[in-house]
Amino acid sequence: VTMMTREEIPTLDILRTWEYVGGELPLHVKPHGWTPARCPVHGGFSASINPAANKWYCFGCEARGDGLDLIMEVEGVSLAEARERATESGLVAGGDGGRRGLARKPREGRSRVSLKSRAEGRRRDQRR
């Protein structure tokens, strides 16, 4: 039994975690905002990924959360186990083994594109 709090838990790179659990990544993932994707939990095309926030959710099965939640949902493991697998597999964003993830991080400053993506994300949120 672990007594970990959420604060001690690393943020995972959501795109790498998505692949780790066997999820299909869309060809073009918006760096900011939400990109529709097939849900690795239930298989329907009703999930969305947000790499800037390292979050995901699914309308279909109402699963949602961060990378750790994704591992827990798909692999059916505890938080402690998910954290261990994520660390071993180098899924932690910005941490050891996270170097490949850094290259994928969206750059701030390309405001025209990112503002547009953010607007799309907001519209999507409003539709829910």
Ligand SMILES: [Zn+2]
């Ligand atoms: Zn789902």
